[in-house]
Amino acid sequence: MNTTWLIAVASVLGSVLVTLVTGFMARPRQVTDINVALSGDARAWAQVFADRADAAERKADDAETRAAAAEARINRLERHILVLEREVRRLGGNIPPLPNGTA
């Protein structure tokens, strides 16, 4: 009977130890660990997208510069047209209305 109780107590202590060790060993991998495992292809694709994003940003900057230059030219032309209109009126002429759909 004494041996039975000794085995029972030892089993309890053993189960505590075993579950403790197996629990610590079975720790799930973190999400960052999984990312590292996938880093080969994932990093290559990330670089491709980053390069494309840089190129798109440069194109957008160029387009913005060109648009600003075009706007400045339009403003200059409008001022020039006003000057020409005043000159035409001063000489007694008149300005015909613009054809439909051009304004």
Place this chain on the structure above:
Amino acid sequence: MVRRNPFQVFLLTASLVAAGPLILGRPGPEVLTATLPRVAVTGWGVALLTGSTLALFGVLVSHRSWYGLVLERSGLLGVGGAALIYFGVLLTAGHDLTAIRYTASIHAGYAAACLWRAGQVTVTMRAHRSAKAGR
């Protein structure tokens, strides 16, 4: 918000307090010292002390982390096992059943509650692993 079960904390603290004197060499429960060999009584005290300490540490300090769950489950197995042994000793010690039924049922219930909670923690750990693995 972290919610700990106050009943669990209270019962584990009570187990810790009960196990202390045994480890310090003081006489344990009479029914245990009369039935079990000295080394088994000490082992029972160690199971109760380490179990309640681990489970309390898991619940209070590392609550909801993987290591907290591991500590809680291991500790509850120790405490539940110790309560089960106490229940078994009471039943086999040859006492009058009417005299021990209250103490025996308390220990049987405590053991069942500990093992039940250990099972719940195991299910939580499985869910934790599945979520981490992205399955």
